[in-house]
Amino acid sequence: MRLIFMGTPEFAVPALHALRDAGHDIIAVYTQPPRPAGRGKALRRSPVHEAAAALGIAVRTPEKVRRDPTEHAAFAALDADAAIVVAYGLILPVEMLEAPRLGCLNVHASLLPRWRGASPIQSAILAGDERSGVSIMQMDEGLDTGAVLAEAATDLAATETASTLHGRLSVLGAKLLVETLAHPLHARPQPAGGVTYAERLTRESGRIDWTRPATEIDRQIRGLTPWPGAFTTLKGEVLKIGSATPVDGAGGEPGELLDDGLTVRCGEGALRLTRLQRPGRAMMDADAFLRGQTVGRNERLGT
Structure with a gap:
């Protein structure tokens, strides 16, 4: 097929490579423009931009696409069989959704x-879902409301993080996409029941409320790794929490350390913190953290 590929982050890169390896003709790649990054704030190209450039594919980086008739016409002039959208990050107007012969297909x-929405991987872990997966969807004007052409599921481990699930779904989605395009497309409308929405995450999403149950805070830590990251405070300093283990715990108030080994009382149960990060430092194991920090029983986190 003659395909347009639209994606931005690392999650989309395996799909781009899989389409190319399957023999499809990628006539153009759309991705978000280079953004300032790092301490020097130098402009950095997106992972999809880098991958497309390495493959010798023409790359387009419009800042906006919704209300730009010139961009709509250029997109239609590519005369594509379909556009494949994988975490592109911009909302497509109906003029672009309907331009390719088979429309626009999304890997969600x-x-x-x-x-549905902006943070499905993190939301599945935060909610304690036992399984997740990927869907190939025929895009329409709604928020992830289009008919589904194919899906593949995977079970979630008790220690699953957003990082591990991200990597697995990225590869799973690429494989499913190629398999879907190899056969006539038959879409089924999404059921009316069971709809949930994944909210857009911010840094504040990672602030730990120690009055919540330990199991919920554990999911918050795992679901927000690596971004935006779960965090708390200790002696006025922000601490990013990389991992923790739910344990039994009694006595004390929420946020209070129950021992000298970073066991924290929660609203229900307790968490033993196993990886932490101080500002300007690398993430470290609890033992290394304690060697450079005087922390003892009855001190409080999150105050």
């Missing part, structure tokens, strides 16, 4: 209609 990181 959930089993629709569960977790």
Whole structure:
């Protein structure tokens, strides 16, 4: 097929390579423009931009596409069979959705209609879902409301993080996409029941409320790794929490350290913190953290 590929982050790169390896003609790649990054704030190209450039594919980086007739016409002039959209990050207007012969197909990181929206991977872990997956969807003007052509599921481990699930769904989605395009496309409408929405995450999403149960805070830590990251404070200093283990714990108030080994009382149960990061430092194991920090029983986190 003659395909347009639209994607931005690392999650989309395996799909781009899989389409190329399957023999499809990628006539153009759309990705978001280079953004300032790093301490020097130098402009950095997106992972998809880098991958497309390495493959010798023409790259387009429009800042906006919704209300730009010139961009709509250029997109239609590519005369594509379909556009493949994988975490592109911009909303497509109907003029672009309908331009390719088969429309626009989206690789979405959930089993629709569960977790429509911006953060499906993180939301599945935060909610304690036992499984997740990917859906290939025929895009329409709604928010992830289009008919589904194919889906593939995967079980979630008790220690699953957003990082591990991200990598697995990225590869799973690429494989499913190629398999879907190899056969006539038959879409089924999403069921009316079971719809949930994944909210856009911010840094504040990672702030730990120690009055919540330990199991919920554990999911918050795992679901927000690596971004935006779960965090708390200790002696006025922000601490990013990389991992923790739910344990039994009694006595004390939420946020209070129950021992000298970073066991924290929660609203229900307790968490033993196993990886932490101080500002300007690398993430480290709890033992290394304690060697450079005087922390003892009855001190409070999150105050």
